[in-house]
Each structure stands twice: as C-alpha cells, then as structure tokens.
Amino acid sequence: xxxxKLGFAPTRRSVFSAPDAVKYRNLTAKRxxxxxxxxxxITDINEExxxxxxKDRLKIVEKFKQEKIDGLFLAHCNFGTExxxxxxxxxxxxxxxxxxxxxxxPDENGVRLRDSQCGLFATGKVLRRFKVPFTYMTNCRLExxxxxxxxxxFIAVCNVVKTFRHTRILQIxxxxxxxxxxxxxxxxxxxKFNIQLSPIPLAELTQTMKLVNETMQDKVVNxxxxxxxNMQICIKPEEVEKVACLxxxxxxxxxxxxxxxxxxxxxxxxxxxxxxxxxxxxxxINDEGIPVVCETDIHGAITAVLVEAAGMGQRSFxxxxxxxxxxxxxxxxxxxxxxxPISLAKETAKLTYPLAFEHPGSITAEAKHGELTLCRxxxxxxxxxxxxGNAKGVDGPKCMGTYLWIEVENIKRLEAKIVEGPYIHHCVxxxxxxxxxxxxxxxxxxxxxxxxxPIEEEVKAYLRGE
Numbered sequence: 001x002x003x004x005k006l007g008f009a010p011t012r013r014s015v016f017s018a019p020d021a022v023k024y025r026n027l028t029a030k031r032x033x034x035x036x037x038x039x040x041x042i043t044d045i046n047e048e049x050x051x052x053x054x055k056d057r058l059k060i061v062e063k064f065k066q067e068k069i070d071g072l073f074l075a076h077c078n079f080g081t082e083x084x085x086x087x088x089x090x091x092x093x094x095x096x097x098x099x100x101x102x103x104x105x106p107d108e109n110g111v112r113l114r115d116s117q118c119g120l121f122a123t124g125k126v127l128r129r130f131k132v133p134f135t136y137m138t139n140c141r142l143e144x145x146x147x148x149x150x151x152x153x154f155i156a157v158c159n160v161v162k163t164f165r166h167t168r169i170l171q172i173x174x175x176x177x178x179x180x181x182x183x184x185x186x187x188x189x190x191x192k193f194n195i196q197l198s199p200i201p202l203a204e205l206t207q208t209m210k211l212v213n214e215t216m217q218d219k220v221v222n223x224x225x226x227x228x229x230n231m232q233i234c235i236k237p238e239e240v241e242k243v244a245c246l247x248x249x250x251x252x253x254x255x256x257x258x259x260x261x262x263x264x265x266x267x268x269x270x271x272x273x274x275x276x277x278x279x280x281x282x283x284x285i286n287d288e289g290i291p292v293v294c295e296t297d298i299h300g301a302i303t304a305v306l307v308e309a310a311g312m313g314q315r316s317f318x319x320x321x322x323x324x325x326x327x328x329x330x331x332x333x334x335x336x337x338x339x340x341p342i343s344l345a346k347e348t349a350k351l352t353y354p355l356a357f358e359h360p361g362s363i364t365a366e367a368k369h370g371e372l373t374l375c376r377x378x379x380x381x382x383x384x385x386x387x388x389g390n391a392k393g394v395d396g397p398k399c400m401g402t403y404l405w406i407e408v409e410n411i412k413r414l415e416a417k418i419v420e421g422p423y424i425h426h427c428v429x430x431x432x433x434x435x436x437x438x439x440x441x442x443x444x445x446x447x448x449x450x451x452x453x454p455i456e457e458e459v460k461a462y463l464r465g466e
Contacts, residue, residue, distance in 0.1 A: 004158045006039040007069035007092065008032070009060060011051040011085055016078035017113040022048050024077040024101050024114070031142040037151060040067045051088065052081045061091050069094060071158035073151075076100030079119035082126040089132045095161050095444050096134035097154045098123060102141050133443045138465035146465035153437055153463075156310055160441035163260070163309035167195045167302060170254050173202040173265035175296035181424040184298040188382065192446065195302060198257040202265065206273050208249040219248045223284065227351060230342060231280075234352040235360040239276055243351070243361050246274065247281035254290055261301040262292045266337070267357065276361035279338035280351055283363050283402070286315065287341040293318045293426075294339055303377040303428040306386075310373075310434035310441070315341045317367060317402065321418060321425050325396055330411040333396065333403060334374075334429060338363030340402035344431070355400040367404040369393025373434045374406075377447070380422045385448040387423050388435050389414070389455075404429070414452045436462045 010028060012021035025048070032039055040063065043049035045056050051074075064072070071094050074085045080100070089096045100116030117139045127134050135157060137150035175182045189195040212220060223244035227233065233240060254262050262285070264270075266278050282292040291304030300318055307316045317340040325331020337354040338361075345365035354362035369392070376387040389408065396405030406429075408414055417423065435451070436459050442449040451459070 003038045004070045004155045004162070005067065006037060006155075006158070007064040007067070007072045007094075008039040008041050008075070009051045009072060009085070009088060010049065010075040010077045011080035012048070012077050013052065013079040013081050013119065016115060018048065020113045021050055021077035025049055025075070027142055028075050028077070028101070031147070032151070035148055035151065037155070039073065040064060040069055050077065051084055054084065057084050057088055060088060064092055070162050071095045071097060071154065073097045073099070074123065076116045076119045076123065078114035078116060080116070080123055082119065082123040085123050086126040086130040086132060089127060089134070090130045095154070095158050096127070096132060097137055097151070098127070098134050099137040099150070100139055102139055135440055140465060150465060153440070156312055156434070156437045157441045157444070159312060160306055160309040160437065161444045163305050164441075164445050165194055167261065167305055168257070168259045169195070169197050169298060169301045170257055170259040170262040171197050171199040171296060171298065172205055172250070172253075172262060173200075173269065173296065176265055176267060179295050182295050182297040182300070189298070192384070197298065198259055200253065202269055202273065205249060205253065208253055209245050209274065212245050212248045212252065216248055216252070220244045223247055226284070231349045231351045231363070234350050239360045240351065242274060242276045243280045246276065246278055247284045250278075250281055250292065251285055251288070251290070254285070261290060261305045263296045263298050263301045264292060264294065265296045266294045271357070271359045275359060277337060277354055277357060277359050279336075279354065279362040281361070282339035283342055286339060287343050289313065289315070291316065291318070292339065294336060297426050299378045300426045300428065303375055306377060306438065306441075307373070307375050307428045307430050307434065310437040311430050311432050314430060314432055315343055316428050316430040317341065317344055318426065318428055319404075321427060324411065325394070325405055325407070327396075328394060328407055330409065331394055331396065331405055331407045332411055333399065333405055334427070335399055335401050335403035337401045340365070340367060344368055345402075363402055364400050365402055366399075367393065367402065368431060369404070370431050371433055372406060372429050372431055373438075374427050374429050375438060376423045376427045378422045378424065383422070383448070384446075385422065385450045386438060386442055387417060387427070387450050387452055388438055389452040390433060390435060391429075409453045417450070417452045435459060439463075
C-alpha cells in the first residue's frame with residue numbers, strides 16, 4: 001500500500017505572536033516525524049514556513065499539486081488566516097484536517113499570544129462558505145493521545161477517499177441471470193464517483209488460462225506449492241493445477257487492465273468451461289490485497305476496496321448474510337462458498353467442494369472471531385449510501401464454505417435495514433473497528449453514512465476526541 005502524503009500548511013495571523021506561531025509550527029512538524037507521518041512542508045515558501053499571504057498561497061498550491069498530496073493539514077499555530085486556508089483547501093480538493101494546539105494560560109498581564117481555538121472557529125465557518133468538507137481534530141496538546149489517534153485516523157480517511165477516487169474494477173463476464181440484486185449503473189458510477197469498470201467476456205479469461213499454461217508455468221508451480229503448504233487438499237491434483245492456473249490468469253488480467261479489484265461471474269458458465277469453482281482462486285488473490293468478489297457484485301467490490309483502505313491494508317472478507325443463529329438471539333451466519341483470504345481462517349483451510357455445487361475449487365474454513373466492522377456500499381435510483389456497524393465473532397454450528405457466526409446488537413433492526421434497502425444480501429467484514437473512519441470519509445465521497453445501530457453520537461464523540 002502506498003503511503004498517504006499530507007500537505008502541511010500551518011497558518012498564522014499578523015496581530016498575534018509570529019515567533020510563537022513558528023515555535024508551534026516546528027513542534028508540530030517534529031511530532032509528525034515522530035509518528036512517521038509522510039508530509040510535505042512549506043519551509044521553502046517563506047522564512048517562517050507558515051501560510052498567511054496570498055502570494056505564498058499560490059506557491060503552496062503549485063507545490064502541493066506537484067507533490068500530489070492526498071490530504072491537507074491546516075494547523076492553526078496562532079489564530080490563522082481563515083480565508084487563505086479556505087482558498088487553499090478549495091483549490092486542492094483533498095480531505096482537510098483542521099486543528100490547532102491548545103492555548104497557554106494568559107500571562108500575569110493578561111496577554112494571550114496565539115488564540116488558536118478562536119481561529120479554528122473562524123476557519124470552520126469560512127470553509128463552510130467555500131463548501132469545503134473538512135475533518136476537525138479537537139484543540140489539544142501535541143503530546144495528548146487524541147492527537148496521535150486523530151491524525152492517524154485522518155490518514156486512513158485520506159486513504160479511503162484516494163482509493164474511492166481511483167478505483168477500477170475488472171468485471172469478468174456479466175452478472176448471473178438470476179442475480180438481479182447485483183445489477184449496477186456503470187455510467188452513473190463513472191459520472192458520480194469516477195469509478196471505472198473494465199468488462200471482459202468469460203472467453204478472455206479462459207484464453208488467458210491457456211496463455212498461462214503455455215508461458216507462465218513457473219507461477220502456476222509456485223501457486224500449487226503455496227496451496228500444498230497452506231491448505232488441506234481434498235480434490236484431485238489436476239483440479240489443484242486448474243485452481244492455480246485460474247488464479248494466475250485472473251491476477252494477470254487484473255494487472256493488465258490496471259484494476260484494484262475484480263468481480264467475477266462465478267457460476268455457472270465458468271464450470272461448464274473449465275470444470276472448477278473460482279472460489280479458491282479468489283481467496284488467493286484476496287490474500288494478496290486485491291479484493292475479488294463473487295456473482296459480479298460491483299458494489300460489493302467497491303465496498304471491499306473501501307473497507308481495506310480504511311483498515312490501512314488489513315484483509316477483508318466478502319460474505320452473504322445467510323441465516324439466523326439457532327441459539328443466539330442476535331446471531332447471524334456470514335458465509336460464502338470459499339473466497340475469503342485464508343490468512344483470516346482460525347483453522348487450516350480445506351480446498352474442497354462447495355455447499356450448493358458439484359464442482360471442486362472452493363474453500364472450507366471458519367474465520368477468526370474478534371471484533372468486526374460490517375459494511376455495504378450500495379445504491380439505486382441515483383442515491384448511494386454506506387451501511388455500517390459493528391459485530392463480534394461467536395461460536396456456532398459447523399458449516400461449509402468460508403464462514404463466521406457473528407452477533408450484533410439487534411438483528412431485527414439490521415435485517416430490516418438490509419431488506420428495505422438500498423442494500424442486498426452481500427456485505428464486507430474486517431477484523432477491526434473502522435466505522436468512524438468510513439463514517440468520516442463519506443463526507444468527502446458524496447455518500448450517506450447509514451449506521452445500523454443507533455451509535456451516531458458515539459461515533460461523533462470518538463471523532464471529536466472524547
């Protein structure tokens with residue numbers, strides 16, 4: 001995963017102490033270096049390394065665009081120059097972090113040197129006038145834990161937004177005829193969000209498999225070796241070879257079309273062509289950090305790349321909401337035929353047959369338990385939203401495929417959300433609480449966050465630093 005690069009534009013206003021603003025500019029840069037934040041400074045723009053002048057702002061815009069920053073950090077080292085901050089943010093069109101260091105006690109004469117908090121109030125209002133969305137990190141000290149948490153969460157937000165604005169999905173064949181729920185509006189995704197599809201026919205995949213057999217046998221052999229070392233094999237050797245060949249072919253096509261995710265028509269034309277399920281091949285690519293989802297679910301693929309971006313590269317899994325837990329009132333089964341990364345399994349994965357089909361090539365393994373975020377980007381009738389919430393893994397009956405029994409706060413409330421839409425029976429899970437990051441990222445993506453539990457005030461409190 002590429003590092004996220006921040007444009008660091010600390011600001012001051014002339015009527016407050018310039019030396020103190022420079023002091024806090026330097027202290028803030030030092031703290032970011034300690035936290036291993038990748039940032040572009042403006043010390044070459046003027047002697048102070050501060051934003052307060054229009055001529056300098058124009059130079060800063062040019063520099064930040066050349067450096068291709070992913071986010072803008074407006075540190076108010078004293079009151080700050082609110083209109084220069086807003087002009088800069090408007091022109092750069094990246095996520096904006098607004099923050100200032102906590103002000104000191106007035107001296108014995110009542111003199112105040114910075115009034116950073118007051119300047120934050122002013123800049124927030126002017127950013128609204130410019131219609132610039134921004135993230136506010138509470139007025140705090142550089143050493144406070146909330147500073148480290150806040151800036152790292154903002155890095156994750158920038159990663160989600162950058163990923164969203166540069167997503168291209170390899171669509172392998174059409175959606176299955178029976179899956180009307182996975183239809184999407186390709187033109188609208190491009191027009192609204194710059195999300196691009198690279199559709200290919202199934203024949204191109206099978207032809208690429210032949211190319212792999214002829215020219216990339218070393219990659220097939222390496223994949224077979226990985227399977228043998230990491231899975232319990234319950235299918236024939238020639239079928240294992242087909243799984244490996246399919247994986248190499250799919251990854252070749254993803255790279256050929258410069259995609260960061262894929263969605264495949266996993267049944268049933270593929271089985272008549274090559275005689276295997278693609279689930280295990282999907283799982284192998286998923287473990288390499290390229291989400292591959294089933295049933296040509298384009299919105300599912302978008303969800304997966306956003307969730308992994310929020311998790312800063314942590315692996316996710318693509319699942320069906322399937323049945324209620326037989327013993328736990330708010331329990332539910334998340335399951336799919338076997339596309340989950342085997343790195344998420346709490347046991348040795350089996351390369352075997354799926355639940356509902358006769359062809360080999362799926363995986364059976366229960367996923368690790370622990371805290372989870374569950375998410376679904378979806379839309380219809382021109383409106384898009386993101387279903388978000390938390391869950392935890394629990395024990396339950398043994399199943400086939402890749403699966404995890406989970407428990408939520410109120411399954412009836414969640415069930416109604418999914419049925420009433422705009423969501424479907426697919427979601428993406430990750431073993432990390434990324435709800436606040438995705439909630440905050442929605443403001444930059446033009447998507448409505450939709451929490452399936454009444455936790456919005458808790459999320460906002462977390463983002464405020466409480």
